[in-house]
Amino acid sequence: MDASTEKIKKDVVKVLSEKKKTVFIKELKKMYLEISYFLENTDFTTKEDTIDITEEGLGTYKVPALTISDKNGEVVSIVPIGACIIAAQGRADIVGEFGNEAFLLFTDKGGPVIKTRKKVGDKYETHKKAIFKGVDEPGWYWLESTVRSRAQKLNKELLLDLISIVNDD
DSSP states (O other): OOHHHHHHHHHHHHHHHHHHHHHHHHHHHHHHHHHHHHTTTSSOEEEEEEEEEEETTTEEEEEEEEEEEETTEEEEEEEEEESOBTTBSEEEEEEETTEEEEEEEEOSTTOOEEEEEEEETTEEEEEEEESSBTOOSSEEEEEEETTTTEEEEOOHHHHHHHHHHHHTO
């Protein structure tokens, strides 16, 4: 490869990396707004902060993090893990005293798919199969079961259940 082709390749990778970070940060902020809405009229409050994360290919960058508290103090944190996740466009963990659970970001309706190509006669057929069941729209999902590949979209009931799970309430 000549020097100009190498520079173009590096510039494209840089633009794509910046886009990946921008989408991840935008979707984190959107999730935090949803969580704040879910927790209205409850005993919980939310506080946003900024942390640094480092990912191979993206470097170190700032992302928002969220703390959920009650009258006794911090209950759980939503901690961004990264934008470079296999089969997802991002991951953030809900972390409590007794454990953590992962939220995965799927930006395409139906989530990630496996594509196969099979020769039938003298033609090829392409088949697609969703990796996770339950991904009906873009958003943040919790994997209910990795064995059954079932995902649940983040909502108020799920959030409150996961707060209990990671805090052993």
